[in-house]
Amino acid sequence: MKFTVSWLKEHLETEADLATIVERLTAIGLEVEGVDDPAEKLAPFTVAEVLTAERHPQADKLQVLTVDAGTGEAIQVVCGAPNARAGMKGVFGAPGAYVPGSDLTLKVAAIRGVESRGMMCSVRELELGDEHDGIIELPADAPVGARYAQWAGLDDPAIDVSVTPNRQDCMGVHGIARDLAAAGLGRLKPIEAEAVAERFPCPVEIRIEDEEGCPAFYGRVVRGVRNGPSPRWLQQRLKAVGQRPISALVDMTNYIMLSYGRPLHVYDLAKLEGAVTARRARDGETVTALNGKTYTLDPTMTVIADAAEVHDIGGIMGGEHSGVTEATTDILIECAYFDPERIALTGQKLGLASDARSRFERGVDPAFLDTGLALATAMAIALAGGEASATVRAGRPPLADKTVDYRPSRARTLGGIDVAEPRQQDILERLGFTVETGEPWRIGVPSWRRDVDGWADIVEEVARIEGYDRVEATPLPRAAGVARPTATPEQRVERKLRRTAAARGLNEAVTWSFVGEAEAAPFGGARWVLENPISEEMKAMRPSLLPGLLAAARRNLARGASGVRLFEIGRRYLAEGERPTLGLVLVGEAERRDWRQGRGRGFDAFDAKAEAVALLAAAGVRVDNLQALAPASAVYHPGRSARLCLGPKTVLAEYGELHPALLRAFDLSGPAVAAEIFLDAAPPKRASGHRRDAYAPPALQAVTRDFAFLLAEGTPAEALLRAVRGADKQAIAGVALFDVFTGAGVPEGEKSLAVEVTLQPGERSFTEEELKAISEQIVAAAAKAGARLRD
Amino acid sequence: MADLDQLLARIGAAADVQALEAERVAALGKQGAVTALLKSLGSMTAEARQSEGPRIHALRERVGEAIAARRAALEAAALERRLATETLDMTLPVGAGQEGSVHPVSQVMDELAEIFADLGFAVATGPEIEDDWRNFTALNIPESHPARAMHDTFYFPDRDAEGRRMLLRTHTSPVQIRTMQTQKPPLYIIAPGRTYRSDSDSTHTPMFHQVEGLVIDRGIHLGHLKWTLETFLKAFFERDDIVLRLRPSYFPFTEPSAEVDVGYTMVKGRRVLGGSDGWMELLGSGMVHPRVIAHCGLDPDEWQGFAFGCGIDRLAMLKYGMDDLRAFFDGDLRWLRHYGFSALDVPTLSGGVGA
DSSP states (O other): OEEEHHHHHTTEEOOOOHHHHHHHHHHTTOEEEEEEOHHHHHTTEEEEEEEEEEEOSSOTTOEEEEEEOSSSSEEEEEEOOTTOOTTOEEEEEOTTOEETTTTEEOOOEEETTEEEOOEEOBTTTTTSOSOOSSBOOBOTTSOTTSBHHHHTTOOOOEEEEEOOTTOGGGGSHHHHHHHHHHTTSOEEOOOOOOOOOEEEOOOSOEEESOTTTOSEEEEEEEESOOOOOOOHHHHHHHHHTTOOOOOHHHHHHHHHHHHHSOOOEEEEGGGOOSOEEEEEOOTTOEEEBTTSOEEEOOTTSEEEEOSSOEEEETTTEEBSTTOOOTTOOOEEEEEEEOOHHHHHHHHHHHTOOOHHHHHHTTOOOTTOHHHHHHHHHHHHHHHHOOEEEOOEEEEOOOOOOEEEEEOTTHHHHTTOOOOOHHHHHHHHHHTTOEEEOSSSEEEEEOTTOTTOOSHHHHHHHHHHHHOGGGOOOOOOOOOSSSOOOOOOHHHHHHHHHHHHHHHTTOEEOOOOSEEOHHHHGGGTOOSOBOSSOSSGGGOEEOSSSHHHHHHHHHHHHHTTOSEEEEEEEEEEEETTEEEEEEEEEEEEEEEOOBTTTBSOEEOOHHHHHHHHHHHHHHTTOOGGGOEEESOOOTTEEEEEEEEEEETTTEEEEEEEEEOHHHHHHTTOOSOEEEEEEETTTSOOOOOOOSOOOOOOOOSSOOEEEEEEEEEETTSOHHHHHHHHHTSOTTTEEEEEEEEEEOSTTSOTTEEEEEEEEEEOOOSSOOOHHHHHHHHHHHHHHHHHTTEEEOO | OHHHHHHHHHHHHOOSHHHHHHHHHHHHSTTOHHHHHHHHGGGSOHHHHHHHHHHHHHHHHHHHHHHHHHHHHHHHHHHHHHHHHOOOOTTOOOOOOOOOBBOHHHHHHHHHHHHHHHTTOEEOOOOSEEEHHHHTGGGTOOTTOHHHHHTOOOEEEEEOTTOOEEEEOSSSTHHHHHHHHHSOSSEEEEEEEEEEOSOOBTTBOSEEEEEEEEEEESSOOHHHHHHHHHHHHHHHHTOTTOOEEEEEEEETTEEEEEEEEEEEEEETTEEEESSSSEEEEEEEEEEEOHHHHHHTTOOTTTOEEEEEEEEHHHHHHHHHOOOOGGGGGTOOHHHHHHHOBOTTOOOBTTTBSOO
């Protein structure tokens, strides 16, 4: 909402300067977004008279002027304007003045050998318009030496305030003036709507068929108007706030709307046929609006129509057909009340924003229809002549006497601000509320404050006018002692995983929660697909973290990265809910070529496994109990991937090499491996207090024994390791696989696995017999797993 | 004794281990000169042995010591010669190991959790796929409310069992509703998380991060809100000269509502928080609307409190100096390494919440 200071002063009697007005506006909740003060940039320019004009000795197109700028001396100026001549008055800028239209600061200069001490300016140079064919010519009575901006009436700063959606009353200058008056900036001037004589009965019938959408429709005809351009003061005012002057009658409606927040519409009576009706649109009905666009309507929308067609998308935008033109002689002024909810829905549906909509959807003052119509009629006649009919009124605006019970102590207990009761009463009354003090107070809410309906609203009114800066910071109550930990077990696991992953050399990314449907498809498809996505690539809620990470990996490779290790902790969006997940991708080189190691090494599935196992360990999972069951889901290589499970049902993670088809879809050339850890699948760690199990390092040294086993190539190593580990739970402290071999010496279809078993003696050392017995147990256990000792 | 001096001289001059060994054999070997002397003791008279014995033993000892000393010297010299050949170019570079990083958004979330834990706030979460009742209606934003349209909401075609329209939450405020519905006051929570709006330009991304704060207790007023935000921002930016300006504003779910500006100073052409040369909008806040409290089944005459919401990405940018929001979600390793945090940069109150 934009307005000028002079406009404001028509509604507010005030001595306040611009800075004070701006400061108060923001302080009471009308945030100033910008101030456009043309006087500021025009400040150095004064009215001057050209005393003499001579041809420049060195240049045909230049003249040497002497100028009287009221300084008492004749100033020499070199000027190229063809219209410069002795005796004319214009606008002068002295050295030091900044010329906004040319973006330069004037200085004393010699132009073709003749000194020039300033400049006579054109319209464009002062950013007052586009003309540049000569310097500004002022009338003869312009006072020499006067500040040009003041003299020309260009010293009216425009203030742009952002009006929050609850404050329809401040969508007009009058409402803003009321707020400022309440905030102590002056006196609100009453609205003076002169009664316009009713010269004849209204010749148009006005009807309401849609009482819900348009509960009230008032109208009045003005006969015999001449609709030319509006006067200069009105055009200037509209331009200053960014409105385009159109014609006297249209400008009138805009002026009333901006002054009072009251939208109106003016029809050319000659274009209307029969009764004018507020009704629902018929399905498929169309109207070409004043913006030149044609809209297709439906029966949820309220329109104003005559016997023939729709003339107005009620409360949003008028129709082109019945709009007023220069040829218009008779008009119908519409002043209606439209239902805010319906206006909002219609506006959203049509994607049509307008000044009228922004007011009606906030809810205009339902008690202002008669006054608004009277102001409009008077102004129409003042600008365009003619005589007015009687007012016709269909329906009744939704006027309700609203009262709120209020205890003035609430200003303290909710608003945190002490305001004396008489002061509170004064604030409320200045804002237009009525106050009946008592126990509690009964506050009458003015018709223009649709937003106020409870005591908390009253607290806000008091607090904002009194000033939020008076609210004193008050410490929250604080529990005794050191602050307690607040993180939940899930939050602690997530933090631990994040920092473990980062410590292991992975970089955390945050990727979009949405992906393309095609990207989601290999992951089982997306359960949640947006109705109004921003693009096809951001349409489906990701069923996995991998698509986003793979896309990020591809971008990194394209930028020249050799190895990419990315992880993300976020949610997968599934039918059964949002699942916290850690996803990681390892793409490209695991190790770069290096003078110590020689060639580089690409990532393989075991790199992904190493991360998955380490992260699960960090999450508190007993990784010794994990089983790797092949294969993982279909996005992985079927032979080079597995699920990490606790029992066959609880899948904690998946890892492996990604399926070549998936890599192709993501435009990645391998190797690329990945893992996903399903954070919600991990069993919660048992709370066991801080105390650890009792432990003393064993006194005797452990011994190791190596075994090489042969077993079928398809048998998982885990089966053998598990068997060996279980052969003597007391003595065997560790089993490490140190060699996997197939080839010479190993029968076809078999593999050799060599393990080092660590045996930990207890109270006394193992005897040879005991060691032998344990070895035999190990071999026997391995045999059960299908392995035999290699000779 | 001239013999002995000569022997010792030869030992001391032995050029290498082999020459020294030859001298040892010549002196102490089975046929050695010193050995012969020792053997001669057996054939001596008791008196002669008494006088000769110690002398001969001392002789043997001196020879033995001389040999050991020479051997040690020869070995040390040999080691030195070997080491002299074993040089490496110690300027050869070594790898730094894989350096991982924590995303700034996560780091800031941890910082927030740490600061607010000290103030007694727990961290709450809620779903990102919400229903329109919790995202709007319960927050006092009825259908067709202009504020609802202003939210640029992403919708799903789905409805929940109660017929509520499903959407991507446009703010973290529905977590307020969920918390008030499921927990008994007093409530002190922050709720960080992803939020979504159908908005995409140089300063807006369709997904972003917000943190919600909520206090519901007895006797909480606007002054507590002001203190909490001041305390939080001073701790977060680790500056004591943070100045806040509360401006009346409008959010349907708070009454009174306040937009919070934070003061800045211009330092080398950049806005630096602290001081009050100018103001920038930082967060929205207010006293929870009595209607919202009632929607959640609490008695607004007994319970009241405040709520605030703030962009986490923006907090990160203001604190750590990134200037492009879009880069947050690109996963560019170069950016992650530059603006990311080490795993060990865990924010703590004693060590500071900034890294």
